[in-house]
Structure formats: structure tokens, C-alpha cells
Amino acid sequence: MNTVTLQPATGPDGLPQRLSEPQASDYLGLSPATLRKSRTTGVLSGVAAPKYLKLGRRVxxxxxxxxxxxxQFDPVANTTEAAQGHKP
Incomplete structure (x- = not known):
């Protein structure tokens, strides 16, 4: 019998190395539906969508x-900086 050993979902620092779709949407501050759409279009917030893993039906x-x-995104202090395309 062959035994398959799965890599742990956490790294040596105890932090997760991969996030489920709901966790990723919380992490990015986006809805799960927005992430699902980005997997179809390949675009998220005007740039290439982040890579993902599909394991069975789970993402x-x-x-x-x-x-x-x-x-890829520059932090800004206010909406005026954002409108002007501020680069730190």
C-alpha cells in the first residue's frame, strides 16, 4: 500500500501557507464572488489575478x-493621492 504524505498547511512559523477562498477573500477585503469571477476572467482589480490551487472542488x-x-498596489494617504497615481 502506498502512503501519501500531504504538506502541512502551515509553515515553520505556524502561519498558514495557503488560504481557502473565504479566508483569501477576507485577507484581501474582497467578496468570494469577486475571487470566483477573477478565476474566470484572469483579472482582479485591473491587474492579473493571483494564482490559485484547485484540489478537487476546493480552491x-x-x-x-x-x-x-x-x-503591486501603492499605499496612499488619501483619495487625492490615489487619483493622482501617487508613487512613494
Whole structure:
């Protein structure tokens, strides 16, 4: 009999290495429906959608991929900076 060993969902620091769709939507501040749509269109908030894993019917997002996706956006102090395309 072959035994399959699955990698733990948490890293050595105890933090999750992949998030379920509901967890990812909370992490990004987006609705699960928005994430589902991005998997179809390949676009999320005007840029390429983050990569995901599909295991059976379940969908997971690698935490490092979500952080990389978020890093594309520049933080701004107010809406005026956002409208002007502020770069720090």
C-alpha cells in the first residue's frame, strides 16, 4: 500500500501557507464572488489575478501569491493621492 504524505498547511512559523477562498477573500477585503469571477476572467482589480490551487472542488490561494499580488498596489494617504497615481 502506498502512503501519501500531504504538506502541512502551515509553515515553520505556524502561519498558514495557503488560504481557502473565504479566508483569501477576507485577507484581501474582497467578496468570494469577486475571487470566483477573477478565476474566470484572469483579472482582479485591473491587474492579473493571483494564482490559485484547485484540489478537487476546493480552491486555495498561496499566501505568498496573495502578498505578491497586493504588493503591486501603492499605499496612499488619501483619495487625492490615489487619483493622482501617487508613487512613494
Amino acid at each position: 486555495f490561494y498561496p499566501l505568498a501569491g496573495l502578498d505578491a499580488w497586493l504588493s
